[in-house]
Amino acid sequence: MITCQLCMHMYLNISVLHIYGFKHLW
Known part of the structure; x- marks a missing residue:
């Protein structure tokens, strides 16, 4: 559960x- 949240x-x-x-490039 923690790993999924981190992912x-x-x-x-x-x-x-x-x-x-x-956005910065364009």
């Missing part, structure tokens, strides 16, 4: 980073 947290962070990175 989701990391996934969300990566998604936000990708979106922020794309």
Whole structure:
């Protein structure tokens, strides 16, 4: 359960980073 939560947290962070990175690039 903790691992799944951590995985989701990391996934969300990566998604936000990708979106922020794309917005920053464009």
